[in-house]
Amino acid sequence: MTSTSPVAGRAAAFAALALVFNALVWGTSWWPFRWLQAAGLHPLWATALIYTLASAVILAVRPRAFGQVLRTPALWLLVAAAGTTNAAFNWGVVIGDVVRVVLLFYLMPLWTVLLARLLLGERFTAAAALRTVLALVGAAIVLWPEGGAEPGDFARQLPLPRSLADWLGVVGGFSFALNNVMLRREAARPEEGRALAMFLGGAVVAAAVAGVLAASGQARWPTPASAPDWLLPVAGLTVLFLAGNLALQYGAARLAANRTSVVMLTEVVFASASAIAFGGGTLTARAALGGGLIVASALLAALAPAEHH
Numbered sequence: 001m002t003s004t005s006p007v008a009g010r011a012a013a014f015a016a017l018a019l020v021f022n023a024l025v026w027g028t029s030w031w032p033f034r035w036l037q038a039a040g041l042h043p044l045w046a047t048a049l050i051y052t053l054a055s056a057v058i059l060a061v062r063p064r065a066f067g068q069v070l071r072t073p074a075l076w077l078l079v080a081a082a083g084t085t086n087a088a089f090n091w092g093v094v095i096g097d098v099v100r101v102v103l104l105f106y107l108m109p110l111w112t113v114l115l116a117r118l119l120l121g122e123r124f125t126a127a128a129a130l131r132t133v134l135a136l137v138g139a140a141i142v143l144w145p146e147g148g149a150e151p152g153d154f155a156r157q158l159p160l161p162r163s164l165a166d167w168l169g170v171v172g173g174f175s176f177a178l179n180n181v182m183l184r185r186e187a188a189r190p191e192e193g194r195a196l197a198m199f200l201g202g203a204v205v206a207a208a209v210a211g212v213l214a215a216s217g218q219a220r221w222p223t224p225a226s227a228p229d230w231l232l233p234v235a236g237l238t239v240l241f242l243a244g245n246l247a248l249q250y251g252a253a254r255l256a257a258n259r260t261s262v263v264m265l266t267e268v269v270f271a272s273a274s275a276i277a278f279g280g281g282t283l284t285a286r287a288a289l290g291g292g293l294i295v296a297s298a299l300l301a302a303l304a305p306a307e308h309h
Helices: 007-029 032-038 043-061 065-071 071-094 100-104 108-120 126-143 164-185 192-216 228-255 257-264 266-277 284-304
Strands: none
Touching: 007 228, 007 257, 007 266, 032 043, 032 071, 032 228, 032 266, 043 065, 043 108, 043 192, 043 228, 065 071, 071 100, 071 164, 071 192, 100 126, 100 164, 100 228, 100 266, 100 284, 108 126, 108 164, 108 284, 126 257, 126 284, 192 228, 257 266, 266 284
8 A cells, every 4th residue: 555755746736736726817817807808908909919939938038839839830830729718718708707708618518529539549438429419419419599589580589699799609618629639649759839829819819809809890909099008907917928828738648637627627616716705797597507517527537548549
């Protein structure tokens, strides 16, 4: 019988705390993004600025990372996946109910099962089927339309996303699943190249979508006149997101993957609790029930033994 040494136990505790810090940063990021929007900076522009600054820091420390991204087409898909994840999530939690958006975002196990089968050749097991069913039922409960619909209006009776915020939560979760699958597929590549691809994606995709919205009059362009109001908060968020990313890498490198996934689910708790406390969302009985099934699906995915292809 073996026992864990005090040193190893402390190392695991620090690793878990690092992951909790990353989840805290992401789970409460909706509040500063809403503050920035009130100060005149659209969340997509804020995302683009934050990730541009973070990319510049990575390039200053690891200049070879840019060449790795340019020479590796697989990392371009990671750029798109990570960029879409950040743009969709940050935009969604600003314009929608934070609890609802985060729950729809955490449909990741459903998308991961499908993408892992397509991109990694993983078998579709009975456990994967159970996770898929739980996620689908949970999503149906969360998305079930409030009240009634006009007789014969079949489309409005279906449990489908009803708003832009709903769609952003779903799309963000799908792209995050793709991001994670691509990270697994490209795990042998240098870490700095993968990290830069993710931060570049956050900058490029968010800036592209924000530019389209601004050109069509649906969002304001950032102006030098308003910069004093948001420049310091953007710099602070850049530091926080970089620290969160470093904490994620520190914790994930020292804990088993299943433990990492379980700890990262605390993001749902942080997001829901902060949103309810500060008026960013509500937790209805329906959302609690559906969200419980979605989180159960994520927990099963996190606790499942490795599935080989």
